[in-house]
Amino acid sequence: xxxxxxxxxxxAALLCFGMTEAQTVSGTVSDNQGxxxxxxxxxxxxxTGTTADFDGNxxxxxxxxxxxxxxxxxxxxxxxxxxxxxxxxxxxxLGNVLEEVVITGYGSQQQKEITSAVVSVDEExxxxxxxxxxxxxLQGKVAGLQxxxxxxxPNAGAVIRLRGLSTIGANASPLVVIDGVxxxxxxxxxxxxxxxxxxxxxxxxxxxxxxxxSSGVILVTTKKGKAGATQISYNGQFSTSxxxxxxxxxxxxxxxAAGGRDLGxxxxxxxxxTRDAFTQIHNISAAGGDxxxxxxxxxxxxDAEGILLxxxxxxxxxxxxxxxxxxxxxxxxxxxxAFTKRDQQNGFNEALRYAxxxxxxxxxxxxxxxxxxxxxxxxxxFETLGLFDSYNPVSIIKQNINDGESRQLNYGVDLSYNxxxxxxxxxxxxxxxxxxxxxxxxxxxxxxxxxxDSPVRKGSAQFYENNFDFQLNEAYATWRxxxxxxxxxxxxxxxxxxxxxxxxxxxLGDFPGDQIDYIDAIEYxxxxxxxxxxxxxxARNPDTEIExxxxxxxxxxxxxxxxxxxxxxxxxxxLGADNRWGTFPAVGLGADLxxxxxLEGVQQLKARASYGVTGNLPGGYGLSQEIRGWSWGGDGAxxxxxxxxxxxxxxxxxxxxAELNFxxxxxxxxxxxxxxxxxxxxxxxxxxxxxxxxxYGFDRRFxxxxxxxxxxxxxxxxxxxxxxxxxGIVLSRNKVxxxxxxxxxxxFGNLGAPGQNDTFVTRVKVGEEIGQIxxxxxxxxxxxxSQNFVDVNGDGQLVVGQNNALDENVDFDVLGSxxxxxxxxxxxxxxxxxxxxxxxxxxxxxxxxxxxxRAFYEPRVGSQKSYNYINTExxxxxxxxxxxSSLYVEKADFFKLDNLTVSRPITxxxxxxxxxxxxxxxxxYTGSDPEPALFDLLDGNPLAxxxxxxxxxxxxxSFTLGVNINL
Numbered sequence: 019x020x021x022x023x024x025x026x027x028x029x030a031a032l033l034c035f036g037m038t039e040a041q042t043v044s045g046t047v048s049d050n051q052g053x054x055x056x057x058x059x060x061x062x063x064x065x066t067g068t069t070a071d072f073d074g075n076x077x078x079x080x081x082x083x084x085x086x087x088x089x090x091x092x093x094x095x096x097x098x099x100x101x102x103x104x105x106x107x108x109x110x111x112l113g114n115v116l117e118e119v120v121i122t123g124y125g126s127q128q129q130k131e132i133t134s135a136v137v138s139v140d141e142e143x144x145x146x147x148x149x150x151x152x153x154x155x156l157q158g159k160v161a162g163l164q165x166x167x168x169x170x171x172p173n174a175g176a177v178i179r180l181r182g183l184s185t186i187g188a189n190a191s192p193l194v195v196i197d198g199v200x201x202x203x204x205x206x207x208x209x210x211x212x213x214x215x216x217x218x219x220x221x222x223x224x225x226x227x228x229x230x231x232s233s234g235v236i237l238v239t240t241k242k243g244k245a246g247a248t249q250i251s252y253n254g255q256f257s258t259s260x261x262x263x264x265x266x267x268x269x270x271x272x273x274x275a276a277g278g279r280d281l282g283x284x285x286x287x288x289x290x291x292t293r294d295a296f297t298q299i300h301n302i303s304a305a306g307g308d309x310x311x312x313x314x315x316x317x318x319x320x321d322a323e324g325i326l327l328x329x330x331x332x333x334x335x336x337x338x339x340x341x342x343x344x345x346x347x348x349x350x351x352x353x354x355x356a357f358t359k360r361d362q363q364n365g366f367n368e369a370l371r372y373a374x375x376x377x378x379x380x381x382x383x384x385x386x387x388x389x390x391x392x393x394x395x396x397x398x399x400f401e402t403l404g405l406f407d408s409y410n411p412v413s414i415i416k417q418n419i420n421d422g423e424s425r426q427l428n429y430g431v432d433l434s435y436n437x438x439x440x441x442x443x444x445x446x447x448x449x450x451x452x453x454x455x456x457x458x459x460x461x462x463x464x465x466x467x468x469x470x471d472s473p474v475r476k477g478s479a480q481f482y483e484n485n486f487d488f489q490l491n492e493a494y495a496t497w498r499x500x501x502x503x504x505x506x507x508x509x510x511x512x513x514x515x516x517x518x519x520x521x522x523x524x525x526l527g528d529f530p531g532d533q534i535d536y537i538d539a540i541e542y543x544x545x546x547x548x549x550x551x552x553x554x555x556x557a558r559n560p561d562t563e564i565e566x567x568x569x570x571x572x573x574x575x576x577x578x579x580x581x582x583x584x585x586x587x588x589x590x591x592x593l594g595a596d597n598r599w600g601t602f603p604a605v606g607l608g609a610d611l612x613x614x615x616x617l618e619g620v621q622q623l624k625a626r627a628s629y630g631v632t633g634n635l636p637g638g639y640g641l642s643q644e645i646r647g648w649s650w651g652g653d654g655a656x657x658x659x660x661x662x663x664x665x666x667x668x669x670x671x672x673x674x675x676a677e678l679n680f681x682x683x684x685x686x687x688x689x690x691x692x693x694x695x696x697x698x699x700x701x702x703x704x705x706x707x708x709x710x711x712x713x714y715g716f717d718r719r720f721x722x723x724x725x726x727x728x729x730x731x732x733x734x735x736x737x738x739x740x741x742x743x744x745x746g747i748v749l750s751r752n753k754v755x756x757x758x759x760x761x762x763x764x765x766f767g768n769l770g771a772p773g774q775n776d777t778f779v780t781r782v783k784v785g786e787e788i789g790q791i792x793x794x795x796x797x798x799x800x801x802x803x804s805q806n807f808v809d810v811n812g813d814g815q816l817v818v819g820q821n822n823a824l825d826e827n828v829d830f831d832v833l834g835s836x837x838x839x840x841x842x843x844x845x846x847x848x849x850x851x852x853x854x855x856x857x858x859x860x861x862x863x864x865x866x867x868x869x870x871x872r873a874f875y876e877p878r879v880g881s882q883k884s885y886n887y888i889n890t891e892x893x894x895x896x897x898x899x900x901x902x903s904s905l906y907v908e909k910a911d912f913f914k915l916d917n918l919t920v921s922r923p924i925t926x927x928x929x930x931x932x933x934x935x936x937x938x939x940x941x942x943y944t945g946s947d948p949e950p951a952l953f954d955l956l957d958g959n960p961l962a963x964x965x966x967x968x969x970x971x972x973x974x975x976s977f978t979l980g981v982n983i984n985l
Contacts (some may be wrong), residue, residue: 836964
């Protein structure tokens with residue numbers, strides 16, 4: 019904090035000294051047909067830039083001698099050195115993207131000079147519509163980047179993977195860097211505030227970020243202000259959503275005809291717990307500047323409903339970007355601050371499961387019960403008492419509470435100083451702080467988790483709260499020199515990070531009544547620790563610190579040979595002194611083959627190869643240290659140590675990933691193609707293993723174990739078919755093999771109750787691909803209500819018991835893979851007069867899903883006359899017993915029109931758009947959502963993909979009207 023304070027004092031002092039007048043350069047960017055709105059103008063070698071407005075106008079602060087780079091997708095970039103002129107008008111020629119400037123770690127490079135796998139996506143290419151999570155802007159746009167948000171829950175964060183799985187226990191999602199601040203959250207930046215996103219896909223590009231970049235890096239650049247008159251912009255979106263595809267179950271008439279118990283009502287339970295959801299988004303921003311100063315401030319309000327009742331959120335974001343110059347423009351100062359406040363209703367996904375399962379002839383309210391029923395005991399709702407796992411779904415939603423709230427505050431300052439024409443020094447200081455609280459409350463009249471039918475336990479409540487603080491201080495310098503046939507840029511610097519994470523959890527029960535205020539007071543009164551049944555846990559963790567030194571070399575020879583190399587030396591207090599420091603090198607080499615071949619019509623044919631090493635560490639602190647637990651006394655005070663919770667391991671070291679990447683970039687007049695082939699090996703995973711307590715003092719400690727190897731292919735094609743039609747496709751394939759593990763094989767993915775506890779449906783085995791769905795194979799016949807299975811190994815003995823699932827003689831087989839073989843994204847943009855049509859298609863092929871709805875609720879079990887049944891085309895009425903097999907594993911290939919937008923300008927300042935998300939889906943999967951499940955929703959296990967759990971949220975289709983006004 020002291021360094022941060024000094025940074026602010028320095029910033030304030032500079033303002034007080036008075037700013038020397040800076041040069042503002044403005045003008046227009048156009049082609050031979052008119053203005054190019056959205057064209058990029060960047061001060062070369064920096065992250066300072068702007069974009070042209072709707073009329074192609076731009077304005078930027080630049081010093082004499084600075085080089086401005088003008089670029090636009092599909093056009094040849096131009097570089098112009100700033101002199102004394104205040105106006106520079108540029109006409110770009112249709113060409114290629116070789117000169118585009120791409121933001122990379124700690125700087126920027128021209129596209130043609132990059133030797134690693136880096137993809138840049140600008141605002142024009144983002145997905146459209148009511149986007150509530152910034153990651154959705156990229157979904158399907160980058161080959162190898164998996165972004166899945168199964169279902170339509172507005173509170174559910176997306177699962178993000180880059181080039182498959184590379185860790186077991188650490189963070190498998192890419193590092194997010196917002197305006198240079200590492201470790202930021204995509205949830206703290208409104209999609210409307212983002213200008214561009216760059217993805218560093220391979221280890222060579224990400225190694226400059228060390229341990230944080232092992233799973234790739236996503237660099238987010240937010241919109242900045244422009245020197246000139248203040249511009250006011252408003253973006254409004256109004257969206258309605260409904261269920262895209264619901265699970266097919268029996269109607270009341272079908273249920274009665276099948277022998278179900280008739281309770282006299284006809285209730286569509288899904289209709290009772292869902293709705294047509296409405297979402298509204300409002301974004302207003304003001305940007306401008308005068309002389310040496312520019313600014314942009316924005317405010318965003320989002321009110322999003324989920325299709326499930328009592329589910330959604332209200333969110334407020336505000337962001338400020340402020341820039342100024344001093345000392346004859348040698349000093350540049352950027353200040354940024356962002357605040358997010360979010361209040362959300364998490365709701366209960368379980369209501370969708372019970373709405374599918376519950377008797378369709380049962381009434382909602384006790385007043386309509388077909389027999390005498392004590393409705394007051396259950397809050398006025400009807401319940402089917404005496405049945406296992408049977409609860410009124412409307413009662414679940416309307417009687418109970420599952421709410422959360424979060425606050426995030428980020429602020430920081432960037433300084434850059436041009437020491438001379440060749441040397442620039444940089445300093446960055448930033449702070450991130452977040453708090454999250456969740457409240458779960460089950461009323462005393464709720465049968466589900468509230469114990470309304472229990473004479474002992476009445477009601478329950480859980481409170482969870484955490485807070486996270488992060489500090490970043492970095493200083494680095496870049497030296498650039500141009501020779502006759504060579505350009506060199508050398509960067510070296512230091513980074514210091516400190517973070518702290520604390521959490522507290524309370525659980526209470528046996529309440530005298532439904533006194534909500536009484537429950538709320540738990541946060542403020544330790545006296546309530548004596549109220550009824552209670553448990554309390556908290557963790558106050560010490561600070562975790564990371565210190566790093568890094569260097570990078572970029573070299574261009576004869577404008578056709580490119581060399582990039584970097585090295586990061588990083589230490590973390592999570593590890594012991596002997597293994598605290600890790601070294602992460604990277605090197606990349608590229609050559610423009612066309613400069614030697616001279617192929618007609620080809621602007622560049624670049625071959626590149628790169629290699630890099632990154633590290634990884636799981637969350638938490640003191641991974642190598644012993645951890646002790648503490649008890650709580652009745653007065654809320656700590657009662658003393660309860661002994662070890664984890665044994666020490668002073669030999670624990672970094673997880674490590676090494677990656678080799680080969681790529682080819684082809685650029686022609688209207689066509690670009692990028693092909694990447696990679697191989698990566700990840701090892702020394704940090705796993706909480708069972709050990710000998712007699713040796714280590716406790717039976718658990720972190721140890722390094724395991725290895726994954728993966729290889730993949732990625733292809734991106736873009737073609738400007740005509741001046742009015744552009745199309746692009748991205749394809750990716752990835753395979754991950756388990757090379758080493760703590761044991762030869764293991765099973766995961768327990769289906770659970772009722773009746774299928776200890777039924778595991780996924781397996782990992784050393785030497786084979788991860789993602790295997792594992793179980794008995796149904797032979798298509800039924801005997802006495804039970805499936806008959808295939809003798810897989812042909813030994814004449816049928817062994818299909820779960821206790822034998824990992825035995826060599828078990829008659830189980832691989833029933834499918836939870837990981838897709840191929841993923842596809844297809845973008846199309848068509849201009850028809852004043853109308854612009856954007857159509858984006860997405861697909862995944864080769865993956866399967868365990869349809870747990872069918873596995874539990876499709877068999878016509880004779881004793882279940884009071885439960886509804888799944889009613890799909892795959893149902894077999896002869897099957898009476900619920901036993902998992904290949905019957906319930908379905909191919910889940912899909913192809914969908916993911917995003918369709920039609921827009922047109924109404925006036926020079928007003929633009930309207932209509933958008934459909936999830937317009938249609940082509941699939942044979944009978945569940946609600948065929949999207950891959952990359953981990954087990956039940957416990958987050960990445961080694962158990964492919965399970966479509968019963969508590970999954972239904973997918974939704976949305977229609978959005980968008981309004982954009984620029985003044």
